Amino acid sequence: MGHVPVAEHRAAVERLLGDGVVETVALDRHAAGRRLAAQLVAVDDLPRFDSSAMDGYAVRPAGPDQRTYEVVGDVPAGSAPGFELAEGQAARVMTGARVPVGTVAVVPVERTDAAPTGPAPGTVTIDAAPADGQHVRLRGEDVFAGSVLAATGSEVTPALIALGRSAGCTAVDVRARTRVAVVATGAELVRAESDPGAGGIHESNSDMVAALAEGAGCAVVRVEVCSDEPDELRALLDALDADPGVDLVVTTGGVSAGAYEVVRQVCSPLPGFAFVHLAMQPGGPQGLGRYGSTPMVCLPGTPVGAFVAFHVLMRPALDRRHGAPARRAGRAAYTGRTRRTRTGRVQFVTSVLAPDGTVRAPDARHLTALAAANCLIEVPESVDQLISGDDVVVHHL
Numbered sequence: 001m002g003h004v005p006v007a008e009h010r011a012a013v014e015r016l017l018g019d020g021v022v023e024t025v026a027l028d029r030h031a032a033g034r035r036l037a038a039q040l041v042a043v044d045d046l047p048r049f050d051s052s053a054m055d056g057y058a059v060r061p062a063g064p065d066q067r068t069y070e071v072v073g074d075v076p077a078g079s080a081p082g083f084e085l086a087e088g089q090a091a092r093v094m095t096g097a098r099v100p101v102g103t104v105a106v107v108p109v110e111r112t113d114a115a116p117t118g119p120a121p122g123t124v125t126i127d128a129a130p131a132d133g134q135h136v137r138l139r140g141e142d143v144f145a146g147s148v149l150a151a152t153g154s155e156v157t158p159a160l161i162a163l164g165r166s167a168g169c170t171a172v173d174v175r176a177r178t179r180v181a182v183v184a185t186g187a188e189l190v191r192a193e194s195d196p197g198a199g200g201i202h203e204s205n206s207d208m209v210a211a212l213a214e215g216a217g218c219a220v221v222r223v224e225v226c227s228d229e230p231d232e233l234r235a236l237l238d239a240l241d242a243d244p245g246v247d248l249v250v251t252t253g254g255v256s257a258g259a260y261e262v263v264r265q266v267c268s269p270l271p272g273f274a275f276v277h278l279a280m281q282p283g284g285p286q287g288l289g290r291y292g293s294t295p296m297v298c299l300p301g302t303p304v305g306a307f308v309a310f311h312v313l314m315r316p317a318l319d320r321r322h323g324a325p326a327r328r329a330g331r332a333a334y335t336g337r338t339r340r341t342r343t344g345r346v347q348f349v350t351s352v353l354a355p356d357g358t359v360r361a362p363d364a365r366h367l368t369a370l371a372a373a374n375c376l377i378e379v380p381e382s383v384d385q386l387i388s389g390d391d392v393v394v395h396h397l
């Protein structure tokens with residue numbers, strides 16, 4: 001079995017996962033993190049009307065020296081004044097309230113002789129002439145109805161939810177979340193809640209991959225642990241393929257060269273299904289194809305290999321499907337002891353990038369190193385060692 005280049009397999013994963021679909025969802029907190037599939041356009045002006053930015057008095061001076069005004073109305077927030085201000089008149093207004101037609105400025109209550117609470121007085125005296133427009137929020141000063149609030153591809157952020165809802169938008173067109181079923185395979189796997197007995201191990205991949213998928217914007221709809229029995233896996237995959245709520249199946253384990261590689265046994269006879277060994281480490285053994293009509297990505301069983309393979313191969317395809325921009329690799333100065341690396345395959349080294357731009361690879365092993373890592377150093381196929389001071393490519397986790 002020859003070693004397949006990482007870029008080739010990554011492109012095959014992208015092709016298999018495709019472009020994803022668009023759906024219309026409510027513009028509420030559940031839309032946060034989604035990407036717009038169409039521009040978001042304001043339905044209403046924001047503010048919807050000229051309104052007060054202060055608790056105080058809306059005034060219409062008869063001249064620059066006027067200090068004392070007749071108070072002709074009281075406008076709590078949420079009400080619409082049914083009167084206009086004539087010259088020389090004022091109205092008590094609360095922050096956010098619609099100001100009467102004729103308002104020239106709002107004077108905060110602290111700048112008047114009026115009590116802040118209780119009934120509105122008959123007259124009010126202000127301490128200085130207000131500037132025209134002072135403390136009045138003009139209709140549409142933030143956005144006008146029909147203006148574009150956010151471009152296609154923008155992320156729905158908490159601030160965009162506020163902007164859109166304030167401008168009267170109730171729904172958004174977004175890229176649909178990929179609905180993923182995660183299946184960990186292996187006869188030795190025992191849920192962490194159960195006793196693993198003499199030969200069992202605590203199962204960890206299913207929840208790790210599910211969390212990675214959710215972190216990539218997927219909706220995880222099933223999380224399963226399956227034995228090495230081909231019939232059991234086949235029955236499970238049949239059910240997942242028949243389920244219209246599953247867009248993608250991700251498996252772990254059962255893909256390498258052993259005698260009981262259940263994923264390989266069940267899927268390699270399927271038309272177009274390929275099992276390959278990538279020129280990368282960890283995460284080299286991989287499978288890819290369709291079970292029935294359902295796309296399926298088969299990650300290796302070793303937890304670090306599955307994690308790295310998800311990050312390197314699946315994350316870019318999922319980002320594309322979900323309309324998220326491609327994550328950019330960075331560069332950093334390797335620091336620490338000289339490390340020998342294996343040529344002939346790209347190595348991804350679980351590493352820690354410091355705020356000063358240096359990156360080190362802790363001596364800890366496997367999952368301990370992964371849990372401490374915030375990036376992967378990508379060591380090219382031709383490189384056989386990392387030396388302190390080397391300029392390296394880093395992928396942020």
Ligand SMILES: Nc1nc2c(c(=O)[nH]1)N[C@H]1C(S)=C(S)[C@@H](COP(=O)(O)OP(=O)(O)OC[C@H]3O[C@@H](n4cnc5c(N)ncnc54)[C@H](O)[C@@H]3O)O[C@H]1N2
Pocket residue numbers: 184185186188189201202203204205206252253254255256257258261282283284285299300301302303305
């Ligand atoms: N003769 C060869 N043996 C192996 C090769 C090879 O090329 N020739 N490749 C090695 C590499 S690299 C990897 S990676 C693994 C991939 O093997 P599988 O995908 O078939 O995975 P398993 O054999 O099922 O498990 C590997 C390892 O990971 C543990 N594991 C599996 N699933 C889980 C889980 N859900 N939670 C926690 N731990 C899990 C499992 O117990 C094994 O220790 O193959 C190498 N062998």
Ligand code: MOO
Pocket residue numbers: 280281282283284285300302304305306
């Ligand atoms: O590809 Mo494997 O153990 O190196 O993950």
